[in-house]
Structures are given as C-alpha cells and as structure tokens.
Amino acid sequence: MPAGALTGSRIRERRTMLGLKQSVLARTVGISAAYLNLIEHNKRRIAGKLLTDIARALEVDPAVLADRAEASLVAGLRDAAAVTPDAGAEEGRAEEFAGRFPGWAALVAAQRRRIAHLERVVEGLSDRMTHDPHLAASLHELLSTVTAINSTASILVEPGEIAPEWRDRFHRNIHEDSQRLAETSQALVNYLDATGEQAQPVGAPQEELEAWLEARDYHLREMERLLPATPAAMVQEAPELTTTAGRALAEEWLARYRADAEALPLASFEPAAREAGYDPGPLAARFGVGMGTVLRRLAALPPPEGAGRLGLVVCDGSGTLTFRKPVDGFPLPRFGAACPLWPLYQALSRPLAPVRAAVEMAGRDPRRFMAYAVAEPMGVPGFDAPPVFEAVMLIVPGDRMRVPAEGALRVGTSCRICPRGDCTARREPSILAEVA
Known part of the structure; x- marks a missing residue:
C-alpha cells in the first residue's frame, strides 16, 4: 500500500x-x-x-x-x-x-527483535562453550574445587574419631574451598552473561579493542577531523583499554584508521558512497585507492538514521579472524574457525582480485547480504621473504543495497552451529537440527 x-x-x-x-x-x-x-x-x-x-x-x-x-x-x-x-x-x-x-x-x-537477540546469544554461547580456552580453564578450576570439597567431606563422615586439630583443619579447608567455589561460579556466570550483544566480554586483547570500538560505534571522530591528537595520545586517554596488548592493538588500528581517513576524507567520501549505493567498485575507481581501503572506510562511516550498519571482518593468511565488526543477522564467531564458504576466504585464494557475492546466512530466519572481499599484501614485499596477505570483507545488509535472491551463496557462521547438513565444506557435526 x-x-x-x-x-x-x-x-x-x-x-x-x-x-x-x-x-x-x-x-x-x-x-x-x-x-x-x-x-x-x-x-x-x-x-x-x-x-x-x-x-x-x-x-x-x-x-x-x-x-x-x-x-x-x-x-x-x-x-x-x-x-x-x-x-x-x-x-x-x-x-x-x-x-x-x-x-x-x-x-x-x-517479539521478533527479542527472538533475533536470543538466537544471537545462543550462537555466541555455543561458540564460546565449544572453543573458548578461558571457559575450559574456569570449568577445570570449578570441578577441581568441587572434587576437593567432596574428598574432605568424605573423610569427615567416615566412622571413627578424628583429632580435634585435624577436624578443625578439614573444616577450614571446606570453608576456603566453598568460598573459592562460589567466587569461581559467580565469575563464570558473569563471563557467560557477557556474551550478549550489549556487553561483549573483554578477556583477550582483541576483545578489549573491539569492545572499545563498539562503544564508539566504530566511528572515530578524532581521526576524522585529523586533530593534533595522535593514535598514541588517544589510546592513553582511553581507560577502557587496560592491557598493554590491548593498547598496542588499538594504537595500530587507529594509525590505519587515520591513514584511511586521509586517503578518503569523510566530507567527500560519505556523499560519494551514498551516490554509489555503497558499491565499493566505483568508489575505488573514483578515488584511485586500493579496494581494502575502500572496504574499511565504508565500514567506518556512521549509518544513516534508521538503516542497518555495515559489517567488517578481517583475517590473516592463516584464515584466523583478526578483526570483527558485527552486523545484525550475520554472526561472527569469536573462537574457532568461521565458515570456509565466506567470500573472505575466496579472496585469500585469489590475491588482489576483488570478490563480490550475494550470501544467505543459515538459520531459522535466513537473511541475505552483499559481501565484498579482497586480499592484499601487508607491508612492503621483499625478495627473500614469503608474501603475507590480509583479507578484508565488507558485509552490506539488504536495507542498504538490493541483494538478489537468485544464486545467493548459502553460508553459515561456523560448522558447529550451522544447521545445513548438505554442505560439502563441513568440518564437524552441528549441534543444531538440520534445515533444508
């Protein structure tokens, strides 16, 4: 109507x-x-x-x-x-x-938003419970403490007299182990609760950086205006970055952000991006810069009012995800390997050749996106060193660009939580019910 x-x-x-x-x-x-x-x-x-x-x-x-x-x-x-x-x-x-x-x-x-939120939480928890080494260590500590309490209690209930000093020592051990068990359990609950989309965990330096960028919606106004503040100074003024490794990653990302902003100034690039319908091909040709720079720059633009934001994912030559900017409906795994069918990995096999594909994310409510990816060399290549490539993939939701339904590439998050059983790229069985 x-x-x-x-x-x-x-x-x-x-x-x-x-x-x-x-x-x-x-x-x-x-x-x-x-x-x-x-x-x-x-x-x-x-x-x-x-x-x-x-x-x-x-x-x-x-x-x-x-x-x-x-x-x-x-x-x-x-x-x-x-x-x-x-x-x-x-x-x-x-x-x-x-x-x-x-x-x-x-x-x-x-209700639809709530269902989508709960689905994302389940996906995040499944990914974390399957691959997170910090979670495994916490569970090991919890089980060890329970075992210690059980062993001490079994001694106390055995028939026969126990010397008062030993009984007091056993009681003290049970008390101390119980306190440690309560603290470990509470920490574990808090850690799992933080998997929700509103509170990302910051257990690793990469998570610390992404949580800091998420709070700023991945758009750094200080770098856009090219103020005298350097990336190092900006990191120093960020209390959220608490670890040395987290600050180092942030400083490296800010330096790259500033270089992209200098190559593609916001005042000219943002209207050009709207005019091009957020298609990175014409933008790279118009501004004469590398495709990777355009993809990162598009992901850093503030979204128009009422529109979904653009997602970004970066991986190194091994396929390990080194940066994530999530987008609604396209979950990005925190631990473990991602879906090998992503255009991100196709780009790694075709260095310097841009890849574009309409993709459909698996799930009860499949959604379609346009994905643009490219793999480019990192640093200056040398004669006596192997080339090191980095792949970048921009994820554009359907409300920002028309995504054709015909021929869309069916992808998932990771094999562990992908319900598509007929996939030839599957590495391990899924814990979810199969879908057609």
Missing part, C-alpha cells in the same frame, strides 16, 4: 471504537455515506477541512488520523513477516496493519 494511504483505515477504526454508524458520521461532516465508505477503504484521499471535520467528530487530533506509521515499525513487521512461507503477501500488508493496530504491531516487532 502506498505511503500515506492509511488515513481511511484509521478513520474506520476510530469510528468503530466510538460505536458510530457510517451514515451518522457522514451526515455530521456533510458528505454521503458512499463517499465516506470509499474514504474508509483508502480509495479516496482526504486532507484539509474534511479531515479536520472528521477528526473533530471522532474527538481525535487530525494528526493522529493523517500520520503514517513509523518507518521503523513497518520495517520490523516486514522483518517478522519474512519468516513466514507466504512472506510476499504478508509484507505488503505491513503498513496497513501498523496503521490500524499500532499497539499489536509494536508487540509483534518487539
């Missing part, structure tokens, strides 16, 4: 709620019942004095009848409808439903 065509639906809902007959309302505002019927079925536009008269008769502000449903609410409904088999028919009625039942529409959209 076209924008602004829901005023009639709101008039009908308001009239029904007040218990007014269509003929009574029509007579009150001086029009025929047949004409009012056309208005209420959105077959005639209405504005000006007639809208004001109807609003007065319905005891409501004219703006309430005339305003469109919020774009974000309609987008949320369409996102929820996309998971149904007959998605096309339902998506077309999203704006009408939002206009007639805004409360129910908000509830449906909120």
Whole structure:
C-alpha cells in the first residue's frame, strides 16, 4: 500500500471504537455515506477541512488520523513477516496493519527483535562453550574445587574419631574451598552473561579493542577531523583499554584508521558512497585507492538514521579472524574457525582480485547480504621473504543495497552451529537440527 494511504483505515477504526454508524458520521461532516465508505477503504484521499471535520467528530487530533506509521515499525513487521512461507503477501500488508493496530504491531516487532537477540546469544554461547580456552580453564578450576570439597567431606563422615586439630583443619579447608567455589561460579556466570550483544566480554586483547570500538560505534571522530591528537595520545586517554596488548592493538588500528581517513576524507567520501549505493567498485575507481581501503572506510562511516550498519571482518593468511565488526543477522564467531564458504576466504585464494557475492546466512530466519572481499599484501614485499596477505570483507545488509535472491551463496557462521547438513565444506557435526 502506498505511503500515506492509511488515513481511511484509521478513520474506520476510530469510528468503530466510538460505536458510530457510517451514515451518522457522514451526515455530521456533510458528505454521503458512499463517499465516506470509499474514504474508509483508502480509495479516496482526504486532507484539509474534511479531515479536520472528521477528526473533530471522532474527538481525535487530525494528526493522529493523517500520520503514517513509523518507518521503523513497518520495517520490523516486514522483518517478522519474512519468516513466514507466504512472506510476499504478508509484507505488503505491513503498513496497513501498523496503521490500524499500532499497539499489536509494536508487540509483534518487539517479539521478533527479542527472538533475533536470543538466537544471537545462543550462537555466541555455543561458540564460546565449544572453543573458548578461558571457559575450559574456569570449568577445570570449578570441578577441581568441587572434587576437593567432596574428598574432605568424605573423610569427615567416615566412622571413627578424628583429632580435634585435624577436624578443625578439614573444616577450614571446606570453608576456603566453598568460598573459592562460589567466587569461581559467580565469575563464570558473569563471563557467560557477557556474551550478549550489549556487553561483549573483554578477556583477550582483541576483545578489549573491539569492545572499545563498539562503544564508539566504530566511528572515530578524532581521526576524522585529523586533530593534533595522535593514535598514541588517544589510546592513553582511553581507560577502557587496560592491557598493554590491548593498547598496542588499538594504537595500530587507529594509525590505519587515520591513514584511511586521509586517503578518503569523510566530507567527500560519505556523499560519494551514498551516490554509489555503497558499491565499493566505483568508489575505488573514483578515488584511485586500493579496494581494502575502500572496504574499511565504508565500514567506518556512521549509518544513516534508521538503516542497518555495515559489517567488517578481517583475517590473516592463516584464515584466523583478526578483526570483527558485527552486523545484525550475520554472526561472527569469536573462537574457532568461521565458515570456509565466506567470500573472505575466496579472496585469500585469489590475491588482489576483488570478490563480490550475494550470501544467505543459515538459520531459522535466513537473511541475505552483499559481501565484498579482497586480499592484499601487508607491508612492503621483499625478495627473500614469503608474501603475507590480509583479507578484508565488507558485509552490506539488504536495507542498504538490493541483494538478489537468485544464486545467493548459502553460508553459515561456523560448522558447529550451522544447521545445513548438505554442505560439502563441513568440518564437524552441528549441534543444531538440520534445515533444508
């Protein structure tokens, strides 16, 4: 339904709620019942004095009848409808439903967001429980403490007398082990709770850097304005960066960010990116810079209001992910290997050759993205050293660019939590139920 065509639906809902007959309302505002019927079925536009008269008769502000449903609410409904088999028919009625039942529409959209959030939390927890060495060490400590308490308690319950000094020592051991068990359990719970999208864990230097960038939405205004502050000075003023390794990674990333900003200034690059529809190919040709620089720069742009942000992932020559900027609907594994079908890894096998592909992420609610990737050499290549490559992949959601459904490459997060059983690239069985 076209924008602004829901005023009639709101008039009908308001009239029904007040218990007014269509003929009574029509007579009150001086029009025929047949004409009012056309208005209420959105077959005639209405504005000006007639809208004001109807609003007065319905005891409501004219703006309430005339305003469109919020774009974000309609987008949320369409996102929820996309998971149904007959998605096309339902998506077309999203704006009408939002206009007639805004409360129910908000509830449906909120539930869809909650489901998507819980799915991301489950994926993150599964990834962490499968591959995280810190979690394994914590569980080992917890089980060792439980075993120590059990052994001491078994001695105390054995028949026979125990010397008072030994009994006191055993009691003290149980007390100390119990305290350690409580502290370890609480720390483990806090660690797992931090897997949610609103609180990223910072157990490793890379996590520390990404949590700091996430708090700034990956857009560093200080580097954009090219202020006198250097990357080192900016890191020194960041209390969130607590480890030496974390500060070193941040300083390295800031230096690269500044170099990209100097090559592609925000004032000229941002409008050019909008004009090009965020397609990195024309932008690289227009500004005469490397594709990797364009991909990183696009990911650093602040997203337009109401639009999803662009994701970015970087890996070294071994395929290990060295940087992640997540995007909704495209989970990035924290530990373990990612999906080998990603264009990121295709780029590693074709250095300097840009790769573009429409991808569909596996899951109960599959979503499509455009992925752009390239592998470029790091540093200055030498004759006596092997070339070292780094691959960069930009992830563009469907609300920023049209993503064709035909021929989309079906990918996952990692084999452990990918439900597609027919994948030839699978390394290990999935813990999830298989999907077609």
